[in-house]
Amino acid sequence: MTLDRLTELLDAYGAASARWPAAERADALALIEKSPEAQALVAEATALDDALSGIPAVPVSPALRARILLDAERLLRPAPQPVVHAPGWRNWIAQIWPGPVWQPATAFALSIALGGVMGLWGVDAAVATVDDDLIALIGDDGLSAIDLDAFDPAEEG
Amino acid sequence: MASDPDSELVAAVARGDHRAARHLVDRHLPRMVAVARRLLGNEAEAEDVAQEVFLRVWKHAAAWQPGAAKFETWMHRVAVNLCYDRLRRRREAPLEVAPEQVSEAPGADQMLEAEDRAAAVSRALADLPERQRAAITLCHFQEMTNIDAAAALEISVEALESLLARGRRALKQSLAGLDPRKPDGE
Numbered sequence: 001m002t003l004d005r006l007t008e009l010l011d012a013y014g015a016a017s018a019r020w021p022a023a024e025r026a027d028a029l030a031l032i033e034k035s036p037e038a039q040a041l042v043a044e045a046t047a048l049d050d051a052l053s054g055i056p057a058v059p060v061s062p063a064l065r066a067r068i069l070l071d072a073e074r075l076l077r078p079a080p081q082p083v084v085h086a087p088g089w090r091n092w093i094a095q096i097w098p099g100p101v102w103q104p105a106t107a108f109a110l111s112i113a114l115g116g117v118m119g120l121w122g123v124d125a126a127v128a129t130v131d132d133d134l135i136a137l138i139g140d141d142g143l144s145a146i147d148l149d150a151f152d153p154a155e156e157g
Numbered sequence: 158m159a160s161d162p163d164s165e166l167v168a169a170v171a172r173g174d175h176r177a178a179r180h181l182v183d184r185h186l187p188r189m190v191a192v193a194r195r196l197l198g199n200e201a202e203a204e205d206v207a208q209e210v211f212l213r214v215w216k217h218a219a220a221w222q223p224g225a226a227k228f229e230t231w232m233h234r235v236a237v238n239l240c241y242d243r244l245r246r247r248r249e250a251p252l253e254v255a256p257e258q259v260s261e262a263p264g265a266d267q268m269l270e271a272e273d274r275a276a277a278v279s280r281a282l283a284d285l286p287e288r289q290r291a292a293i294t295l296c297h298f299q300e301m302t303n304i305d306a307a308a309a310l311e312i313s314v315e316a317l318e319s320l321l322a323r324g325r326r327a328l329k330q331s332l333a334g335l336d337p338r339k340p341d342g343e
Contacts, residue, residue, distance in 0.1 A: 012321035013303070019296055021303050021314075048329055052282075052297050054275045058194065060187050064204045068182055068211045069175075075215040078173035 001027035006038055014052075015045035163228035171219040182211065185229065188299055189236050195294040196240035198283045206239045226308050233299065233309035237291050244287050281331035289324030292317055 006028055013019040017029055032038045163184075169177030189210050193203035213235055221228065282290060288310070295306035296317075307317040 008318070008322070011325060012318040013296060014325070019300070019303075048325060048332070049297075051274070051278050051332055052293075052328075055279050055282075055298075056275060057187075057191065058200075060190050060207075061204065064190070064207065065182060065186060068186065068208055069179060071208070071212055072170075072175060072178040072182070072215050075212075076170065076173045076175060076178060076218075 001031045003031070003035070003038060003041070006031055007041055010041055010045040014049040015042045016049060161223050161227050164223040167214075167218050167221050167223075167228050170214070171221065178215070181214065185232060186211070188229075189232060192233060192236050192294055192299055193240055195282065195298060196237065196287065196291055197243060202243055206236055206243070209239055210236050227305060230301070230305045230308050233295060233301070233305075234311065237295075237309060240291075241287065278328075278332060281328050284331065285324050285327055289320050289327065292320035293324045293328075296321060 001024065005024070009020050009024065009028055013021075017025055020028055032042055163181070166177045166181050166184075170181060186207060189207040190203055193206040194200065197203050197206070210232055214232065221231075226234075282293065285293070291310060292306065295301045295309055296303065299306075301309065303314050303317055307314045310317065310320075312320075
């Protein structure tokens with residue numbers, strides 16, 4: 001690092017070493033440490049840095065932030081779930097039911113089981129209901145008096 | 158090249174994550190507004206530029222490829238180019254959009270009487286040619302490295318140094334009579 005190069009660095013980047021090119025920073029600092037002339041150059045550059053740093057930062061308007069987030073709300077959409085193509089019959093099932101297959105399968109099995117149970121229970125209940133209604137209609141005593149043989153289908157017409 | 162601190166946020170934004178979008182805004186909006194303010198000298202236009210930068214972020218996040226340049230550098234490049242476009246339109250139609258700052262630097266005595274020191278520095282900065290102003294804005298106020306600033310301005314590091322040196326020299330001359338500390342070292 002020479003005084004000429006240090007002068008170029010100070011002219012371009014100012015006195016704050018953090019703004020200097022990283023590759024030259026250590027050499028420049030070493031030169032400054034041992035050279036009073038280099039130290040004078042740094043002091044000179046510091047004045048302009050201070051002047052620039054005296055410009056106050058202005059806060060961002062909340063309305064601007066809100067407008068930008070509204071844009072994001074409008075433009076950003078959740079990415080669609082990737083479609084997995086299963087081979088053969090699994091693909092066919094996946095088209096009918098995109099979720100886990102055990103769900104419709106379980107529902108189907110439960111419906112069959114429930115139907116069977118309800119069917120058996122329903123027959124008994126229906127027979128019991130008919131018997132009870134008939135007995136109520138004719139009474140316990142009259143039941144024996146019905147002569148089924150006397151029933152003539154021809155009279156029905 | 159160091160990993161991009163924004164890459165995960167940008168990827169989340171690309172997936173439609175609104176919380177990541179808010180974090181990205183909170184991290185970068187002040188810097189985007191600041192760079193546009195320095196280059197345009199007009200608050201309303203600076204806000205428009207910042208909003209346009211983020212519009213492009215929302216639209217292009219999915220296509221962002223980490224590795225070529227930092228995401229923040231890309232945002233600065235977009236902001237600077239949008240400012241250049243507006244400054245060019247001002248030159249073409251100077252009566253349509255008038256900048257808020259005074260175009261001619263007043264004398265030192267007048268400046269001392271009328272403005273405080275910070276305002277004087279702001280005006281001196283605003284009077285610089287736009288490329289010098291952009292270089293100083295990125296390196297000094299945005300604290301970007303020379304490599305990132307050169308990438309944002311799409312110039313070489315050598316060209317950046319030249320712009321910075323000419324800009325700082327002009328600032329010293331403008332402020333020499335204003336600053337009791339005499340930035341030109343006299």
